[in-house]
Amino acid sequence: AQKITQTQPGMFVQEKEAVTLDCTYDTSDPSYGLFWYKQPSSGEMIFLIYQGSYDQQNATEGRYSLNFQKARKSANLVISASQLGDSAMYFCAMRLMTISGGSNYKLTFGKGTLLTVNP
């Protein structure tokens, strides 16, 4: 069964600095996708960035980039130039990409990291 581990319950960063949020995953399936979501205190889960297991380059999306190290099974999120509005819970998630079965649909989430951006 797949598993996502986020070892940092909480992180602090100064405004305008970069921060890395850790994520490791465990699966024996060779085809999978990795997602990062942001959850502000309002509750909505906001999709940030995606990395496919066969993607050759690290994903980037504005100030978000994903440091994908497949051999280590890690998919860390890097937020550059932090802003006060970045304060939120951040979740790493994985979905298997097998053709058959319900596993296509299931997103497995980590427990999340609470990021606080200080002015």
Added chain:
Amino acid sequence: ETGVTQTPRHLVMGMTNKKSLKCEQHLGHNAMYWYKQSAKKPLELMFVYSLEERVENNSVPSRFSPECPNSSHLFLHLHTLQPEDSALYLCASSHSPPRGLRNQPQHFGDGTRLSIL
């Protein structure tokens, strides 16, 4: 404005009540999901509907009953809930079926915060 709308945002109910949570998506997706988010636990997938058929049911107690009348609407009917059912219930939608390695993120609503007295 989110493409996935959940109502109500907050719900307080007694253990003997019957209530329903509603989810509506305006993204043209045809798969919809219910998740439960409890304090200090990862999100738990409860139900998945694809093309209005249930494709996944993760051993959820029968006091939770989903309904998907069409690809845009999803309900979660609640009856005789327990205090441990207090949580944030999140609805999501995506394109279906999510085959291959294409990026097909699930888009979430704001959630319904449920409190059982």
